[in-house]
Amino acid sequence: MFKGLDRNDIRLMLVVALVTLAAPLILNPFPADSAWAQFNAGYPDLMQRFVIYGIFAIGFNILFGLTGYLSFGHAAFLGVGSYAAVWMFKLLSMNVVPAVLAAMAIAGLFSLAIGWISLRRTGIYFSILTLAFAQMSYNLAYSVLTPITNGETGLQISINDPRVLDRAFGTAASDSVPYPDFFGLQMNDTASFEFFGRVFQFSVGYYFAAMLFLAAFYLALRLFRSPFGLMLRGVKTNQSRLEYTGINPRPYTLAAFVISGVYAGLAGGLLAAMDPLAGAERMQWTASGEVVLMTILGGVGTLLGPVLGAGFIKYFENILSKINDQILHQWFAFLPDGMEDFMVTLVSPFVGKGWHLTLGVLFMLVVIFLPGGLVEGFQRIGRLLARLVGRGRKPVSDDDKGGA
Amino acid sequence: MAILEIRGVGKRFGGLQALRDVNLSVEEGHVHAIIGPNGAGKSTLLNCLVGKLVPDEGTVVFDGRSLLGRKPWEINQMGISRVFQTPEIYSELTVLENVMIACLARRDGVFRLEAWKTLAEEDDIRGKAMQVLADLKMEDKADAHSAALSRGDKRRLELAMCLSQEPRLLLLDEPTAGMARADTNRTIELLKEIQERLGITMVIIEHDMHVVFSLAERITVMAQGTVLVEDVPERIRGNPKVQEAYLGGHG
Numbered sequence: 342m343f344k345g346l347d348r349n350d351i352r353l354m355l356v357v358a359l360v361t362l363a364a365p366l367i368l369n370p371f372p373a374d375s376a377w378a379q380f381n382a383g384y385p386d387l388m389q390r391f392v393i394y395g396i397f398a399i400g401f402n403i404l405f406g407l408t409g410y411l412s413f414g415h416a417a418f419l420g421v422g423s424y425a426a427v428w429m430f431k432l433l434s435m436n437v438v439p440a441v442l443a444a445m446a447i448a449g450l451f452s453l454a455i456g457w458i459s460l461r462r463t464g465i466y467f468s469i470l471t472l473a474f475a476q477m478s479y480n481l482a483y484s485v486l487t488p489i490t491n492g493e494t495g496l497q498i499s500i501n502d503p504r505v506l507d508r509a510f511g512t513a514a515s516d517s518v519p520y521p522d523f524f525g526l527q528m529n530d531t532a533s534f535e536f537f538g539r540v541f542q543f544s545v546g547y548y549f550a551a552m553l554f555l556a557a558f559y560l561a562l563r564l565f566r567s568p569f570g571l572m573l574r575g576v577k578t579n580q581s582r583l584e585y586t587g588i589n590p591r592p593y594t595l596a597a598f599v600i601s602g603v604y605a606g607l608a609g610g611l612l613a614a615m616d617p618l619a620g621a622e623r624m625q626w627t628a629s630g631e632v633v634l635m636t637i638l639g640g641v642g643t644l645l646g647p648v649l650g651a652g653f654i655k656y657f658e659n660i661l662s663k664i665n666d667q668i669l670h671q672w673f674a675f676l677p678d679g680m681e682d683f684m685v686t687l688v689s690p691f692v693g694k695g696w697h698l699t700l701g702v703l704f705m706l707v708v709i710f711l712p713g714g715l716v717e718g719f720q721r722i723g724r725l726l727a728r729l730v731g732r733g734r735k736p737v738s739d740d741d742k743g744g745a
Numbered sequence: 746m747a748i749l750e751i752r753g754v755g756k757r758f759g760g761l762q763a764l765r766d767v768n769l770s771v772e773e774g775h776v777h778a779i780i781g782p783n784g785a786g787k788s789t790l791l792n793c794l795v796g797k798l799v800p801d802e803g804t805v806v807f808d809g810r811s812l813l814g815r816k817p818w819e820i821n822q823m824g825i826s827r828v829f830q831t832p833e834i835y836s837e838l839t840v841l842e843n844v845m846i847a848c849l850a851r852r853d854g855v856f857r858l859e860a861w862k863t864l865a866e867e868d869d870i871r872g873k874a875m876q877v878l879a880d881l882k883m884e885d886k887a888d889a890h891s892a893a894l895s896r897g898d899k900r901r902l903e904l905a906m907c908l909s910q911e912p913r914l915l916l917l918d919e920p921t922a923g924m925a926r927a928d929t930n931r932t933i934e935l936l937k938e939i940q941e942r943l944g945i946t947m948v949i950i951e952h953d954m955h956v957v958f959s960l961a962e963r964i965t966v967m968a969q970g971t972v973l974v975e976d977v978p979e980r981i982r983g984n985p986k987v988q989e990a991y992l993g994g995h996g
Binding site: 344345346347560563564566567568569570571572574575577578579581582583584585586587588589592593596600 | 795816817818821822826827829833834835836837838842845846847849850851853854855856857858859860861862863864865866867870906910
């Protein structure tokens with residue numbers, strides 16, 4: 342399985358697999374009844390978003406990180422994936438397998454069409470074209486295509502949906518709105534364990550998404566190390582040399598575009614599998630921008646970067662957007678009254694609904710001081726620690742460089 | 746036998762007639778130099794050969810097949826590789842990766858979706874690339890970042906990329922431009938050796954007469970977009986027309 346990968350890659354893959362599988366334990370360091378519990382991330386809803394947006398960002402990075410083509414419309418494929426999945430739930434079965442497969446297939450076809458046209462241009466014109474297509478898709482989903490997308494209400498499942506496969510096998514629930522399942526295992530089934538005041542939740546949905554995330558990560562790892570990946574990096578550094586070396590760059594960029602579209606479709610399908618509804622806002626340009634932020638924040642062109650970026654953004658979105666003035670007053674209660682009000686006034690624009698302001702500031706800081714993103718930050722810290730530990734003993738090896 | 750036949754080629758950019766009725770034929774296995782003052786149309790002619798430009802009139806036939814209207818990658822796959830005036834390399838990749846792309850292009854053609862097998866498993870391609878680098882005495886730089894190479898090494902790398910494709914026709918656009926004399930002499934030796942060993946047909950555009958007379962078996966002199974004279978080096982040297990074109994007066 343690891344044929345052709347070097348030691349660093351295998352180690353990276355194993356660490357990612359371990360962390361992903363043990364996430365419900367690792368991400369829950371604070372006791373459930375403590376004031377710190379709000380900083381825990383080890384509950385299914387958030388962990389699912391980590392791995393799903395991780396898939397989205399990994400796929401986006403295959404296009405942007407390797408070829409340098411910056412798409413501003415990838416949320417369109419995410420949205421199409423969600424719609425396709427919900428339609429599978431409605432028409433065929435509540436089993437997530439056909440839903441996820443359909444999401445990937447439809448998003449793949451959709452990205453083939455958009456990529457075919459957009460890749461006729463490079464640079465900023467390519468970005469604008471993808472943005473235009475995504476906004477068109479959003480507006481179509483919002484208004485014109487209401488019969489398919491259910492417009493602004495969003496596409497939902499109901500008791501009366503046909504679900505032909507479920508009915509044929511007699512597994513269709515008739516008394517309540519059913520929930521997506523994997524051959525009988527419901528996505529929202531969760532086993533909870535309490536241990537030293539910490540509540541660990543193992544959910545079917547998270548592990549289903551996590552397994553697909555690991556598969557997606559492994560495929561990306563192989564792609565990065567493959568001849569195809571090398572050609573994509575060639576496109577990024579010198580497209581004209583590639584042409585005079587006997588390579589037609591178009592099919593390579595189109596293939597990368599479609600692969601990243603399929604990744605986005607998979608992510609969209611999984612979002613629908615965890616919560617079976619699909620709305621047009623999933624296709625809006627802010628969602629496309631978010632995956633760009635994730636990739637750049639984490640580290641463009643690295644394997645781990647987009648995953649870290651996705652986790653980082655989703656975590657802080659979750660934490661910061663929950664903080665309101667009341668919580669801030671509690672935090673600063675130890676200060677004299679005047680100071681307390683002042684601090685609350687100062688901090689409040691950055692939390693709650695204003696958490697995007699924090700994200701923007703962080704993004705600026707990263708782009709200016711850490712162009713390589715979080716991955717570069719960790720590498721710097723790692724080298725610093727290695728220097729501090731091994732000072733005067735032996736030279737520090739650059740073993741981990743580029744491994745991430 | 747002529748491997749490359751250029752007949753009556755003309756190219757116009759707006760009001761400027763860059764090429765006018767250019768005729769040139771290159772014998773298989775020969776080193777053919779094109780010389781001429783700046784603006785003579787040498788690079789334009791080369792661009793017409795590799796698919797960067799399409800001539801307005803005339804024909805370009807390589808090995809019995811027309812090159813006109815073909816894409817750069819199609820022309821390369823027919824066996825024509827080009828070294829540019831300013832080295833065109835993949836500066837974000839390592840030296841070895843640069844050459845491996847060229848080897849993969851020759852083996853897999855214009856497109857192949859191989860995303861599962863890793864480069865570490867491509868022993869043939871790796872071995873081939875290392876062999877060419879060793880031939881050019883660059884094997885110790887295989888893992889270096891190509892952006893960090895000296896200008897001379899960048900040229901050698903580009904040459905390595907072209908040679909790894911085993912081209913039938915190698916086009917060199919001022920391969921020694923900006924080089925110190927020692928580097929120039931090394932490049933001359935290198936090209937001579939390659940020519941003797943592999944017998945690749947070469948077309949060289951060059952300003953440096955030392956290079957031209959060291960390498961070329963035939964020389965075409967161009968001036969103002971057209972061919973002035975074509976002959977063997979010995980007779981070019983003393984040709985009054987050539988001296989006039991170069992010195993712009995009564996040489």
